Every structure is written in C-alpha cells, then in structure tokens.
Amino acid sequence: MKKVVKFGGSSLADAHQFSKVADIIHADESRVFVIPSAPGKRFDGDTKVTDMLYRCYEKAAAGEHYEDELIAIRSRYDSIIQELGLEGFTLDEDFAKIRAHLAGTPERDFVASRGEYLNGRIMARYLNYEFIDAADVIFFDEDGVYMPEKTVRAMRKRLEKAGKAVIPGFYGMGEDGRVRTFSRGGSDVTGSIVARACKADVYENWTDVSGFMVADPRIVDHPARIETITYKELRELSYMGASVLHEEAIFPVRSYGIPINIRNTNRPEDDGTWIVESTCQKSGYVITGIAGKKGFCAVDITKSMMNSEVGFGRKVLQAFEEQGVSFEHMPSGIDTMTIVVHEDEFVTKEQRIVSAIHRLAAPDAIEIESDIALIAVVGRGMKSTRGTAGRIFSALAHARVNVRMIDQGSSELNIIIGVDNADFEAAIRAIYAIFVETQL
Ligand code: ASP
Numbered sequence: 001m002k003k004v005v006k007f008g009g010s011s012l013a014d015a016h017q018f019s020k021v022a023d024i025i026h027a028d029e030s031r032v033f034v035i036p037s038a039p040g041k042r043f044d045g046d047t048k049v050t051d052m053l054y055r056c057y058e059k060a061a062a063g064e065h066y067e068d069e070l071i072a073i074r075s076r077y078d079s080i081i082q083e084l085g086l087e088g089f090t091l092d093e094d095f096a097k098i099r100a101h102l103a104g105t106p107e108r109d110f111v112a113s114r115g116e117y118l119n120g121r122i123m124a125r126y127l128n129y130e131f132i133d134a135a136d137v138i139f140f141d142e143d144g145v146y147m148p149e150k151t152v153r154a155m156r157k158r159l160e161k162a163g164k165a166v167i168p169g170f171y172g173m174g175e176d177g178r179v180r181t182f183s184r185g186g187s188d189v190t191g192s193i194v195a196r197a198c199k200a201d202v203y204e205n206w207t208d209v210s211g212f213m214v215a216d217p218r219i220v221d222h223p224a225r226i227e228t229i230t231y232k233e234l235r236e237l238s239y240m241g242a243s244v245l246h247e248e249a250i251f252p253v254r255s256y257g258i259p260i261n262i263r264n265t266n267r268p269e270d271d272g273t274w275i276v277e278s279t280c281q282k283s284g285y286v287i288t289g290i291a292g293k294k295g296f297c298a299v300d301i302t303k304s305m306m307n308s309e310v311g312f313g314r315k316v317l318q319a320f321e322e323q324g325v326s327f328e329h330m331p332s333g334i335d336t337m338t339i340v341v342h343e344d345e346f347v348t349k350e351q352r353i354v355s356a357i358h359r360l361a362a363p364d365a366i367e368i369e370s371d372i373a374l375i376a377v378v379g380r381g382m383k384s385t386r387g388t389a390g391r392i393f394s395a396l397a398h399a400r401v402n403v404r405m406i407d408q409g410s411s412e413l414n415i416i417i418g419v420d421n422a423d424f425e426a427a428i429r430a431i432y433a434i435f436v437e438t439q440l
Contacts, residue, residue: 003030004035004191004200004202006036006191007035007036007037008207008265009037010207011208012036012037013046014039014042014083015082020265020266025127033200034164036166036187038119039076039080050112050115052072053112053114053115054111057102057107060103060111061108074095077091077118078091091118098111109171110179112181113171113181116168120166120168129165130166132159134168134172134190139151139173139175140175141174148193151197152193156197156198159194167190168187169191183246186248191203192250203261205245205249205262205263206264207262210272211227211264211270211271212225212229212237213289214432214436220429226288227271227273228276229274229289230275230276231250232380233288234275236409237378240374240376254277285435285436287381288380291378292376296328296342296373297342297346297369298372298404298405299339299346299354299357299366299368300337300338302364303335304335306337306363307334316337316361317339318356319359319360325341325346327340328340329407329416331406354368371421372420373424374417374418375427376414376416392415392431395433396419396430398430401426402419403418
C-alpha cells in the first residue's frame with residue numbers, strides 16, 4: 001500500500017498544525033510521499049504566505065520598498081521552526097537567495113513558489129524525510145503549460161530512488177529554465193501528479209473540511225457530506241463552483257483509477273469524501289450534489305425556418321469563436337437558439353459578436369438577457385430514478401423561483417437550471433430541501 005498525502009495551507013499554517021500533520025503521517029506507514037502547500041491563514045483576517053509573496057513581488061517589480069513584507073514572511077517560517085524545536089535548522093541561505101532574486105529582475109512565479117519550497121524544506125526536516133525539489137521533477141513548456149509525459153518519466157525515476165520524501169506543491173520548472181507555477185490552489189495538482197507517477201493506491205488530500213458537501217455551506221446550513229462521488233460528477237460540480245479541490249487535480253489520476261480521499265486535518269477521525277472512477281455504492285440521496293455560479297448571459301437568436309437551414313448553428317458559434325469566447329450551454333427551440341456565456345467574458349465583446357452573428361447567419365433578431373445564475377444538480381442516481389426533474393421544478397415553483405433555462409446533460413448526470421441571479425440562493429436551498437431534508 002502506497003499513499004500520497006497532500007496538505008493544504010490551513011493544515012500547515014503554524015507549528016501546531018504541523019504537529020497534527022506529523023501525527024497523521026506517522027499514524028500510517030504507507031503515507032510515503034508528502035506534498036505541502038505554503039502556510040495558509042491561522043485565523044480569520046490573517047494573510048496566506050502566498051499572498052504575502054505576491055505582494056512582495058509586486059513591490060519589488062515596481063521598484064518599491066519590499067523589505068517589510070519579506071521580514072513578515074520570514075517570521076512566519078521562523079516561528080514554525082522555533083516552535084517545532086528544529087535545532088540547528090535555518091532558512092538563512094534560502095532567504096539570501098530570495099533577497100538576491102528580488103534585487104535583480106524578479107519573476108512572479110519564482111517568488112510565489114518559494115512559499116511551498118520553504119514549507120517543504122521545514123516539513124522534510126521535521127519528518128526526517130528526503131526533500132525533492134519540484135523544479136527537478138515537474139516540467140512546463142515555454143508557455144507555462146504543464147508537460148505530463150516528461151514530468152511523469154522524470155518523477156517516476158526520481159521517486160524510485162527515494163525512500164519517504166517531501167515534494168513541495170504548486171510549482172515546477174519551465175523549458176526556459178524558469179520556475180513556473182500552476183494556477184492558485186495548484187498544490188492539489190502536484191499531489192495528483194505524484195500519485196500518478198508512483199502509481200499510488202490512494203491520493204489523500206488533507207484540508208480543513210471533512211470532504212465535499214451536498215451544497216455550499218455558505219448557502220445551506222450544515223449540509224450533508226458526500227461520502228462517495230465519481231470523477232465525472234465531481235468535474236460537473238467543481239466546474240460549477242464547488243471549490244474544495246483544484247478543478248484540474250482529477251486529470252492526472254482519473255485514467256489510472258487512483259481514488260482521491262478528501263480528509264480533514266483537524267478531524268482525522270472523519271472518513272471524508274472518496275472520489276472514485278466508478279462505484280456501485282448508491283449515494284445517500286438521489287442527487288449527489290448541487291453547485292452553481294452567478295453572472296451568465298443568454299444570447300437569444302431567432303430566425304424563421306432556422307430548423308431547416310443546415311449549418312446555421314455552426315455560423316452562430318463561429319461568431320463566438322472569432323472573438324475567443326467559449327459558450328457554456330446551448331438550449332434551442334424550432335426557430336430559436338440560445339447561447340449561454342460568462343457575462344464578464346462576453347460583455348467587452350458583445351457588440352462585435354452581435355454584428356458577427358448578423359454577418360454570418362443573418363438572423364431575424366438577437367436579444368441579450370443578463371444576470372442569470374446557473375445551477376447544476378448532479379447525480380449518478382438520476383439516470384435510474386423517476387421524477388427527479390419533476391421534484392426539482394416543483395420545489396422551485398414552491399419557492400417562487402422562476403426558471404429561465406433548462407438543460408439536461410446528455411449523460412443524464414446533471415440537470416442545469418438557469419434562474420435570476422437574485423434567486424440563486426433560494427433555488428439552491430429549495431432543491432437541497434426537497435432531496436436531502438425530506439429524503440423522499
Ligand atoms: N499556495 C498556493 C496558493 O495559495 C498553492 C496552493 O496552496 O495549493 O494558491
């Protein structure tokens with residue numbers, strides 16, 4: 001049994017959290033590769049070290065005074081080192097290098113990556129594990145795009161030689177010899193890459209919640225926990241805003257069937273959520289989860305006899321493609337089709353897209369509706385259960401929510417509902433209540 005364990009920023013925010021993490025690792029011999037994030041917030045209103053580093057970089061790049069930021073960052077690490085009692089261990093040399101870098105031509109990704117790098121150095125020393133610099137085993141091309149084959153080859157070779165090791169999250173090395181990072185929250189992706197490279201049995205992702213909830217706890221009070229969810233369901237939910245795990249973290253492991261177990265560092269006794277390729281386990285409810293986002297626009301296009309005009313849809317979509325705007329959904333009628341897009345992406349290009357649709361597809365009319373929220377109701381159980389859609393819409397009607405759009409994915413894994421932004425929270429609460437609280 002081999003496990004890769006990734007710990008998020010709040011799990012490593014201070015020495016007390018570090019000691020919880022060490023207890024978790026030592027409790028199971030199979031936890032061989034450890035991926036740390038940078039120290040996160042210790043309390044509400046605190047600042048993550050990564051954010052401090054970005055600020056430090058921005059000041060340095062603007063030629064402003066950044067010494068105070070750097071001292072504050074250093075003191076976060078020094079207090080961890082002191083409180084853990086790591087005698088004789090200092091980050092003097094590392095900080096000298098960071099200082100020299102900032103004084104030259106600072107690079108944003110390099111500066112940000114130091115949060116994980118330094119935490120990894122402390123972690124390796126504290127656990128007495130080997131330290132493997134992610135810059136030696138994770139690679140990006142010159143445009144900063146992650147290179148899976150090269151990475152897995154190098155990583156596998158390196159891990160085969162290692163015993164137990166710490167590999168910092170979030171960054172790697174570009175083809176041009178510059179450090180590159182993933183997008184924010186990217187240590188989750190590093191953990192997944194390591195799990196794939198060493199063919200782990202489980203990828204444990206330790207955070208500060210006991211897994212995924214059926215709905216966002218900021219909207220629904222104490223929502224039920226999801227025990228098991230498939231990669232496909234999770235993909236739908238995280239795309240629509242459920243944010244426990246980085247959206248891209250499932251890709252490295254999903255085709256290798258390595259399950260991800262989301263766990264809570266502050267409640268290690270909880271089972272958390274299992275993310276798996278497929279399962280015969282029924283979810284506790286007909287639906288697995290609900291997620292959603294505000295801020296969409298619907299572009300309604302009308303043309304008589306559209307249904308018999310071959311190529312009409314392609315021409316309309318070409319207008320969006322020409323402006324580099326991707327569309328989310330495309331419900332259609334006989335003489336109408338609607339393209340749903342992200343409002344902030346669309347708004348600056350709106351008139352160019354409208355005129356391109358006129359030029360390419362010659363419609364009778366185009367209307368734009370804004371302030372739409374999309375809600376995804378996701379569940380592998382929906383396919384085989386009667387009346388799911390009926391229950392959703394009657395719950396919404398009772399909650400006096402007007403449904404502006406409906407789209408059922410062809411996989412029958414989800415139903416997407418468009419409502420007014422203002423009805424978003426009420427709609428989620430109503431759907432949650434009908435499936436979870438009444439448990440019919
Ligand atoms: N430290 C980075 C961030 O704050 C990456 C991570 O924590 O996963 O985004």
